[in-house]
Amino acid sequence: MTARRTVDPAIWRGLLESQPGKGAGVGDLRRRFRKVEEPRLDLGVFAGPGRRVEPGYRSVAYKEAFSPGLVRAILDGWSDLDGPLLDPFAGMGTSLLVASERGMSSCGIEMLPYPCWATGVLIRAHEATPEQLTEIASVATAKALRSRRTTPDRALAAPAASWALPPEVLRVLGSIQRALPDRGSGVDADFLHLALLSVVEGVSRSVKDGTSLRHRARQREGRTRRPGRKDQLLSPREVAAAFVAAVEGLCDDLPKMPNGSQAAVVGGDARRMPLMSGTIGAAIFSPPYPNRYDYSAIYQLELAFGGFVTSSVELQGLRKRLLRSHLEAPPVTRPVLDDPAVLGILRSTADAAEGGPSERGRTLRMLVGYFDDMHQALSELVRVLRPGAPAACVVGTQTYFGQPVPTDLMLASIAERIGLAVERIWVLRHKRVAVQQRARGATAGGGRESVVVFRRP
């Protein structure tokens, strides 16, 4: 009998300890890529979701999305483009919808089941029949309001549901959901379920604020303009009215939405793309940033209410499978990251790390895991791109323990190491460094959001 091989769970620490003091610092990396850097502050407003004002893009809020104007500007800069356009971190499908506007085929990969399913619905907008949607919605809300049920039909597998969704609100949402045709039974049914999911945050007591789901009463001043009222408790009629308004908004938009018949989205992992080698004509994507943001926590209400996760174990499993951009991510056990420049910067961050062992350890573990994951995702990108195909990656930088973590330059360095040519780095906007990081010695003007443009030689 062979002995079972055990993997040291702290193997990631070894990456921070080997080659002490070696590897490029942030300054070396800045000098290395200075020649390809180009300020594009004119596109800064498109880096986030602020300009998702057009039909198809505004229908469902996704705080982490970029605006279609950015995808259009990137595509406009590429000549002789051939599809399909890939987005391996598809989110709410912005890249796929813009490709559809231009008659270009596209495919998306997304691990979080809620946005993955929602993208699948949005790209089929052209098949929906708006006249029927409003009719079904008003019958369903009338039935829900007549219901004699006084308690919700089920508890949600989301820890935040206990404070974020008062039983009265959850009861009405659940009654409307049950009165609709089943999700998956047709395009119209799916649009109605999408409208219902799109109002969950607005009728709840929670708000997606910074890196967490907060109680509205404790929302940080001036941080957000998410829908809903502070410490609200909506009546059943108000919950029903929010749903009907969402359906009407979707119906108004439907005729103007792009025809996505040449688009497809699959649930999957960007580190192991379910795609044949050398088949992709271009890629535009924005991966999670290494900023402690946990998509499974932020979208837990939609995931649980939509039935995408049915137990806390499933939710935890999803959290552990997502890209390691957050503190609950498991440690890397078989690292592939070998870029001396990236490891050098991570080592400087480790040297500067302070705080209790738990905070320090989890942050460093996340950073090593993140760049290791992105090494795998970029390697997959090289594999699936056709020779000569371009790709653009939208990403923001971070600061930890007062040390800059220039994620854009670090990803550019990894990309070069695995065989992509870095053609340009568009600097879209500068970000302020958080007060705690400034107190730890970080300079005020260090952060930024950029587009790293590569090409497979």
Ligand SMILES: C[S@@+](CC[C@H](N)C(=O)[O-])C[C@H]1O[C@@H](n2cnc3c(N)ncnc32)[C@H](O)[C@@H]1O
């Ligand atoms: C910054 S968002 C992308 C938003 C997208 N550009 C849009 O406009 O909607 C990053 C996305 O990556 C997804 N994600 C996280 N880990 C993933 C993985 N391993 N494979 C594929 N997608 C993943 C997240 O769920 C999230 O939707």
